[in-house]
Structure formats: structure tokens, C-alpha cells
Amino acid sequence: MKLSDFDFDLPEGLIATRPAKPRTSARLLLAEGDRIRDLHVRDLVEIFRPGDRLVLNNTKVIPARLTGSRTRGEAVARIEITLMEPAATGWRALAKPLRKLREGEVIRFTDTLSAEVAEKGETDLRLVFNLDGDAFDAALAEAGAMPLPPYIAAKRAPDAQDREDYQTVFARHAGAVAAPTASLHFDAGLLAALAARGVAFTEVTLHVGAGTFLPVKVEDVTTHRMHAEWGEVTEAAAAEIAATKAAGGRVIPIGTTALRLIESAAQGGTIRPWRGTTDIFIYPGYRFRVADALMTNFHLPKSTLLMLVSALMGHERIRRIYDHAVREGYRFFSYGDASLLIPDG
Numbered sequence: 128m129k130l131s132d133f134d135f136d137l138p139e140g141l142i143a144t145r146p147a148k149p150r151t152s153a154r155l156l157l158a159e160g161d162r163i164r165d166l167h168v169r170d171l172v173e174i175f176r177p178g179d180r181l182v183l184n185n186t187k188v189i190p191a192r193l194t195g196s197r198t199r200g201e202a203v204a205r206i207e208i209t210l211m212e213p214a215a216t217g218w219r220a221l222a223k224p225l226r227k228l229r230e231g232e233v234i235r236f237t238d239t240l241s242a243e244v245a246e247k248g249e250t251d252l253r254l255v256f257n258l259d260g261d262a263f264d265a266a267l268a269e270a271g272a273m274p275l276p277p278y279i280a281a282k283r284a285p286d287a288q289d290r291e292d293y294q295t296v297f298a299r300h301a302g303a304v305a306a307p308t309a310s311l312h313f314d315a316g317l318l319a320a321l322a323a324r325g326v327a328f329t330e331v332t333l334h335v336g337a338g339t340f341l342p343v344k345v346e347d348v349t350t351h352r353m354h355a356e357w358g359e360v361t362e363a364a365a366a367e368i369a370a371t372k373a374a375g376g377r378v379i380p381i382g383t384t385a386l387r388l389i390e391s392a393a394q395g396g397t398i399r400p401w402r403g404t405t406d407i408f409i410y411p412g413y414r415f416r417v418a419d420a421l422m423t424n425f426h427l428p429k430s431t432l433l434m435l436v437s438a439l440m441g442h443e444r445i446r447r448i449y450d451h452a453v454r455e456g457y458r459f460f461s462y463g464d465a466s467l468l469i470p471d472g
Contacts, residue, residue: 128348128411133437134428135449143458144282146292150314154457154464158440158448160471165455168312168465171422177325178376180368181422184307184385185330187298189264190271191337192285195236197228206234208242208254209274210304211337212357217245217255221337228252240266264301274304274337276461278427292462302334302357308461309382309423327376329367333358333388333405343429348410353431355404356384360392362400368417369398377419383432386418393417410434411442420469425452425459440468 147153151169166174175181191210196203207223222228228244234254235241240263242254258266273289285293295310296318322328338354345351360368368389371378380386387409392401393416408431421439426432437445448466457464 130343130346130348130429132442133348133430133433135446135453137428137453137459141453141456141459141463142278142282143460143463144279146311146462147458147464150312151317153312156448156452156455156457156464156466157469158444158466159469161444161447163448163451169317171317171467172320172324174467175321175324175326175379176377178327178371178374180327180329180371180376180378181321182368182378182380182385182389183295183297183310183313183328183330184333184335184382184388185295185297185299186303186307186332186334186384187301188273188294188303188306188335189301190267190290191274191304192272193236193267193270195234195241197232197234199232208234208236209337210254211251212304212334213302214253217242217253219251220254221251225250225252236270237266240270276305278460279462297330299330300332300334302332304337305335306461307333307335307382307384309465311462312465313381327367327371329364331358331360331364331385331388333384335384343431348434351408351431353406353408355406357404358388358391358401360388360398360401365392365398365400372398372417378417379420379422380418381422383421383423383435386421386435389417390415408434409438411438413438415439419471420467422465422467424461424463424465425449425457427460436466436468440470 153168155166155168157164157166193208195206204227209221211219230244230247232244233241242256245255246253272285273293275285293306334357336356343351368378387407391405391407398417
């Protein structure tokens with residue numbers, strides 16, 4: 128299975144830099160087996176059935192982009208930091224420029240927030256902040272910017288609007304440095320309408336890491352190693368999902384992060400409570416244990432997420448779906464349109 132098998136031509140103009148407004152006005156490509164329909168997210172009320180259970184990732188994106196300075200004598204250097212994930216002590220982070228930093232130096236972001244370079248590696252570093260708990264959260268909210276994906280950040284800087292746009296309406300547990308983007312299409316009105324129709328919801332938590340944007344660098348994709356991310360499926364969540372499966376209902380994760388988490392929790396064959404880090408890599412040939420369908424955005428060429436949807440729908444079918452999406456002008460990636468992939472048709 129070659130990396131080139133998952134390549135396709137994507138016009139630059141189809142990369143979305145802002146989301147649709149309102150959220151539910153985004154376009155929705157519905158693929159049921161080989162049938163493709165062009166709809167909108169608001170049409171989910173007519174598509175989902177009573178007894179369906181949607182699995183939502185309730186992680187909360189932190190404003191992980193920081194700009195500060197380090198002082199060495201009279202020389203002051205500007206430093207850009209992107210937090211990646213919590214470490215046993217402090218945070219793993221990317222720094223630009225990394226070479227200008229030394230272990231033991233302090234980076235000042237505001238009058239109240241600073242961090243010491245506790246450890247420096249070849250590609251990243253570990254920072255220990257001067258604050259923790261609620262004080263750290265408050266200072267980070269003041270100093271930080273939302274960590275937009277590289278393909279958006281290359282086109283524009285994050286702004287105040289991204290604090291709302293790049294956060295789901297059910298975000299509860301802070302810790303992600305990237306959004307579960309399929310969930311960005313939901314608002315309170317759509318959730319209420321789905322509940323009234325008899326659709327159930329289960330929340331799980333997977334803190335999406337910056338590694339989600341790392342490219343695949345091996346030609347044989349089966350040898351790729353995924354980044355690890357922390358997640359939890361509570362006892363109540365596992366019981367709800369198991370009950371839906373037993374009753375013959377469909378379990379539909381909203382986004383690849385929710386799908387990867389519940390499949391991690393079902394590696395023994397059935398869904399179980401689960402807590403820890405997962406580096407599950409889903410590519411064609413994978414046997415799904417829990418997910419019956421998937422709502423997700425449109426993914427990058429040669430990405431692990433494109434491999435995941437190919438595992439669900441089949442490689443040739445996904446190629447036809449993406450050809451259709453490009454031809455019809457669907458908007459791609461984090462702020463783009465959505466697809467609902469139902470393999471059985």
C-alpha cells in the first residue's frame with residue numbers, strides 16, 4: 128500500500144480559510160454506498176434516524192499559539208511558541224526559531240506569564256510555566272491565539288473570531304491544540320432538533336494534538352507510526368454505545384477523532400471503558416468494531432485521515448467521492464464542508 132495511492136489534485140481555491148455561517152449552512156456530501164447526494168448540514172435532521180447514536184468529542188481547544196521574547200544581555204529575540212501536549216512536567220512545544228533558545232532561559236509572554244526552557248531537543252522543547260491551574264488557564268486565554276492548522280495559518284493570522292469559530296459548542300475539557308473539525312458544524316439548534324427526532328448523543332474526550340498535521344513520510348504506509356493522543360471513554364459512555372449496538376441502532380462518530388477513540392476502546396472486540404493514550408492507525412484492511420458510519424470533513428492528500436475514510440468506504444469509492452467533491456466545489460479541510468459516509472448504503 129503506497130503513499131502515492133492516496134494522492135489527488137486539490138485546487139488551492141478549495142481550501143477554506145473561514146467557516147460557513149451559520150454553522151449548519153455548510154454543504155454536506157452524503158455517500159450511502161455508491162450513491163452520492165449533495166445536501167447541507169441542516170439536512171442531518173432528515174438523514175439520521177431515531178435510535179442512532181452520535182459520538183461527540185467534547186475536547187476544548189486551548190489558545191496554544193504564543194508570542195514572547197527571551198533576553199540575553201542587551202539582546203532581545205522574538206520567540207513564537209506552539210504548545211503541543213502536556214508533559215509530566217510542563218508542556219511539549221514547538222519554537223520558532225528553536226536554535227535561539229538555550230536550556231534554562233526564560234521566555235516572557237506577558238507581565239504575568241512566562242516559561243523556562245527545561246529541555247531542548249532537535250525538533251521541539253519542554254517548557255515549564257510560572258503558573259498552573261486556573262491561573263495558567265486565565266493567563267493563556269489572555270496571551271494566546273487559536274492554533275489554526277498550517278494550511279490556514281499560511282494564508283492568514285488567527286484573530287478574535289477564531290476563538291468562537293475554532294471551538295465546538297459542546298467543548299468541555301481543555302487540552303486540545305487542534306479542533307475536532309467535523310463537530311464545528313453543529314450548533315445548539317441542530318442538536319436540539321436531532322434530540323427531538325430521537326437521535327441520542329454520547330460524549331467522549333480525545334485531546335487532539337499537533338501531530339495530527341504531521342505528514343506521512345514513508346512510501347509504505349503500513350510502516351507509518353501515528354502520534355499518541357490522550358483520550359477517555361467513560362463507563363457510562365461505553366455502556367450507552369454498547370446498548371445502541373445491542374438494540375440494532377447505528378453508532379456514528381462525528382469526526383475521525385471520536386472514531387479513533389471508540390475503536391481504540393474496542394480493540395478487545397467490544398466497546399469498553401478506556402483511558403490513556405492511543406496511537407491507533409486505521410488504513411484499508413482495518414475491521415471496524417464499533418463505528419457504523421462517519422461524519423467528517425474533507426482531508427489532505429496523502430494524509431492518515433484520507434487513509435482512514437478509505438478503510439471505511441473502500442479506496443476506489445473514496446476516490447470517486449473526492450473527485451465529486453472537487454468537481455462540485457466543496458470546501459476542504461478544517462473550516463470546510465462535511466461528508467457523511469455510510470458504507471452499507
